[in-house]
Amino acid sequence: MTATVSPWLKAIVGVILLIVVAPLVVPLLMSISDTAYIVFPPRGFTLKWYGEVLANPEARGSFLFSLELAAIVTAISLALGIPCAAGLTRYRLPGQDAILGLILSPLIVPLIVTGVALLQLFSLLGSRATFAQLIIGHTVICLPYVIRSVSASFVLVDRNLEDAAAIMGAPPHVVATRVIWPQVRPGILAGAIFSFIVSFDDYPISMWLADGDHFPVPLYLYTVIERSFDPSIAAISSLMILFALLLVLVIEKVFGISLARLAS
Amino acid sequence: MTVMTRRTFGKLTLGAAGLAAPLVYSRNSWAAGKQIQIGIWGGSQGEFVKKRIIPAFEKDFDCRIVAEEGFTLANVGKMRATKDNPKFSVMFIDDVAIPICKQEGLIAELPKSDMPALANLYPRFGFDGWGSALAISVAGLFHNTEVTPPDSYAALWGPEYAGKLKLVSPKNTPSVFFLIVAAALKTGKPFAEAQYQIDGAFDKVAEIKANVQNLFDNGPQAANEVAQGQADIGLLELSKYVYPYTAKGAPVTMSFPKEGSFAGNNCQVLVKNGPNQDLAVAFMNRMLEPAVQKAFSEYAFTAPPVSGIEFSNETLKYLAYPVEEMDKRGLFTPDWEFINANRSAWTEKMNGIFAV
Known part of the structure; x- marks a missing residue:
C-alpha cells in the first residue's frame, strides 16, 4: 500500500526547497550581466565572464590543483579511515574512547588554530614541501568525517549474516567482499564525498599552508573578490554550483546510490 | 667605404645584443x-x-x-x-x-x-x-555618484542619513580612522591630537549607530553595493578599493571632508x-x-x-x-604604536556598540 502525501506537506517541502535553491540562482543571474561590476537584477546579457574565467590560467590551475588535492586526500583518508573505523567498531581495544576522541578532535578545535599549529610544526621540522603539508593538513580534517560515517555503517552490519556465510563455508575474503562490503559501501561513499568536499572547500588550513605554486580554489576566490568585484566572481560561483550538481549526478548514475539513501 | 646592408645591420644588432646579454646576466649571476x-x-x-x-x-x-x-x-x-x-x-x-x-x-x-x-x-x-x-592610498568617504557627499564628517551623524551609511568593520584598519574622526568631532581637535582621546569618544561613536545600515569588511564588495544604491555613503575606506570601480565607470567615487584624510x-x-x-x-x-x-x-x-x-x-x-599634494590634502598617518597598544580594547567596545 502506498501512503498518500498530504498536499500541505508537499507545499511546505516545495517552499523549503525554494528557499534553499533561490540563493543559488542569484549568482547564475548575476554572472550574465553585461556590466563591469556586479548588479542584481542583471543588465544586458553576456557570457564573456565565463569565457574570461575559463581562459584564465590562474583559475584553471587553482581548480585543477584543488581537484588533485581533494582526490589524494580522500584516497588517503579512506585508506586510513576504513581500517580505523572497522577496528574501533568491531573490536574492544584498550583506550578506545581516547583514540576516538583524538581522531575526532580536529572537528572540535577551530580550523584556523589547527592550521597555524601545523604551520608551526612544519616550520620547526624544517619542511618546505608545501604540497605534502597541504595533504597532511587536509587529511587531518577529513579523516574524522570518513571515520564517523564508516563507523556508523560498521555498527549496522548484521553479524548473523557473516556467521551464516562462514558456516556455509565462505572463506574470510568472500565474507568481506560479498557480505560486509555491500553493507558498508554507502557509509564509505558518504565518507568519501564528505572528505572530498571538505578538502575542496577548505580555506582556513590552506590559508596557512599554501604558497603561490599550490593555491587552492577557495584562496583564489578570496583574492579575486579583493581584486575586482565584477561578474566573473559570479561566473566562478556558478561553475562551482554546476560542478557540485554534476558530482551528485555522477554519484547517482555511476555508483547507483542516491543521496537520499546516504542521508537516511 | 663599407655599405651597411640590412643583413649587415641585423648581424651587428644580434652581435651587440649577444654581447650585452651576458653582461646583464653576469651582473646578476649571483642570483x-x-x-x-x-x-x-x-x-x-x-x-x-x-x-x-x-x-x-x-x-x-x-x-x-x-x-x-x-x-x-x-x-x-x-x-x-x-x-x-x-x-x-x-x-x-x-x-x-x-x-x-x-x-x-x-x-x-x-x-x-x-x-x-x-x-x-x-x-x-x-x-x-x-x-x-x-x-x-587615501582613506575617506565613498559614495554613489547620485548622492552629494557632505563636506564635513559631522554631517554624517545627522538624521537625514538614517540607515544610509555603511561603516567599516572594527576588523579592518580603516576602522581606526573612523574612531579618530569621532574623537576629532567630539573634542574639536585635529586628528594628530584627537587620536590620543579615542577612549573618551565612544559615546560619539554610539550616536552614529542609527545611521549605520551595516558594517562591511570587504572594501571592493562595499564599493559595489554603494554603486548599486544599496547605501548612500560608506565610511571609511582606502581609495585603492574604490577608484578601480570609478575608473571602470561604476557610479561610485570618493570624497574627502574638510577635517582631513588618512594615508593608507x-x-x-x-x-x-x-x-x-x-x-x-x-x-x-x-x-x-x-x-x-x-x-x-x-x-x-x-x-x-x-x-x-x-x-x-x-x-x-x-x-x-x-608629497606636497599629500600635505595639501592633510593626509594623516596615525601613531601606530599608540593605536596598536589600545586597539583590541577599542575593537571590543566597537563590537559592543554595533552588535545586533
Whole structure:
C-alpha cells in the first residue's frame, strides 16, 4: 500500500526547497550581466565572464590543483579511515574512547588554530614541501568525517549474516567482499564525498599552508573578490554550483546510490 | 667605404645584443637558481606584482620568486608561526604592523647600501629603516555618484542619513580612522591630537549607530553595493578599493571632508633570517625603482612613496602625489604604536556598540 502525501506537506517541502535553491540562482543571474561590476537584477546579457574565467590560467590551475588535492586526500583518508573505523567498531581495544576522541578532535578545535599549529610544526621540522603539508593538513580534517560515517555503517552490519556465510563455508575474503562490503559501501561513499568536499572547500588550513605554486580554489576566490568585484566572481560561483550538481549526478548514475539513501 | 646592408645591420644588432646579454646576466649571476618565498597582498596590487613585476624580475635575475597572496594580519601570523625557521624572505604588510613586527623581532633593518632605489624614498615612508612604503592610498568617504557627499564628517551623524551609511568593520584598519574622526568631532581637535582621546569618544561613536545600515569588511564588495544604491555613503575606506570601480565607470567615487584624510601605507619588510636575503633585498629594491613604481601606481590607483614619477593628469585625479599634494590634502598617518597598544580594547567596545 502506498501512503498518500498530504498536499500541505508537499507545499511546505516545495517552499523549503525554494528557499534553499533561490540563493543559488542569484549568482547564475548575476554572472550574465553585461556590466563591469556586479548588479542584481542583471543588465544586458553576456557570457564573456565565463569565457574570461575559463581562459584564465590562474583559475584553471587553482581548480585543477584543488581537484588533485581533494582526490589524494580522500584516497588517503579512506585508506586510513576504513581500517580505523572497522577496528574501533568491531573490536574492544584498550583506550578506545581516547583514540576516538583524538581522531575526532580536529572537528572540535577551530580550523584556523589547527592550521597555524601545523604551520608551526612544519616550520620547526624544517619542511618546505608545501604540497605534502597541504595533504597532511587536509587529511587531518577529513579523516574524522570518513571515520564517523564508516563507523556508523560498521555498527549496522548484521553479524548473523557473516556467521551464516562462514558456516556455509565462505572463506574470510568472500565474507568481506560479498557480505560486509555491500553493507558498508554507502557509509564509505558518504565518507568519501564528505572528505572530498571538505578538502575542496577548505580555506582556513590552506590559508596557512599554501604558497603561490599550490593555491587552492577557495584562496583564489578570496583574492579575486579583493581584486575586482565584477561578474566573473559570479561566473566562478556558478561553475562551482554546476560542478557540485554534476558530482551528485555522477554519484547517482555511476555508483547507483542516491543521496537520499546516504542521508537516511 | 663599407655599405651597411640590412643583413649587415641585423648581424651587428644580434652581435651587440649577444654581447650585452651576458653582461646583464653576469651582473646578476649571483642570483642564478636562487628562490625566495614572499607574502604579498591580494587585490589589484597583488595581481600586478604576480603578473608583471615578478616575471620581469625572475628573467633579469634568473631566479624564482614564489608569491603568496594574503593580507596584513595573516602575513604577520605567518611570520610569527615560522619565526624560528623563516619560510618567507619578504613580506608585504601595512604600516600599522611594522612596529609590532619590529618589537617581536620578526623583521630586519633594510641594508641601505644594497638598495640604491631608497635614495628617492620620501623620508616619511622609511619607517626608521625597518621597511619602506610601496603604495599610498587615501582613506575617506565613498559614495554613489547620485548622492552629494557632505563636506564635513559631522554631517554624517545627522538624521537625514538614517540607515544610509555603511561603516567599516572594527576588523579592518580603516576602522581606526573612523574612531579618530569621532574623537576629532567630539573634542574639536585635529586628528594628530584627537587620536590620543579615542577612549573618551565612544559615546560619539554610539550616536552614529542609527545611521549605520551595516558594517562591511570587504572594501571592493562595499564599493559595489554603494554603486548599486544599496547605501548612500560608506565610511571609511582606502581609495585603492574604490577608484578601480570609478575608473571602470561604476557610479561610485570618493570624497574627502574638510577635517582631513588618512594615508593608507602599504609597505614591504625584510623577514629576519629569511632565506636568500641578498635576493630578497634585490627584489625589495626592484619594487622601489621608478619604472616599477609608475606602472604599479597606474594599475592600482595608489601614489608612489618615491619622488620624481611623472603621471598623466587623468591618473593624477586618483592619486595624492607628489608629497606636497599629500600635505595639501592633510593626509594623516596615525601613531601606530599608540593605536596598536589600545586597539583590541577599542575593537571590543566597537563590537559592543554595533552588535545586533
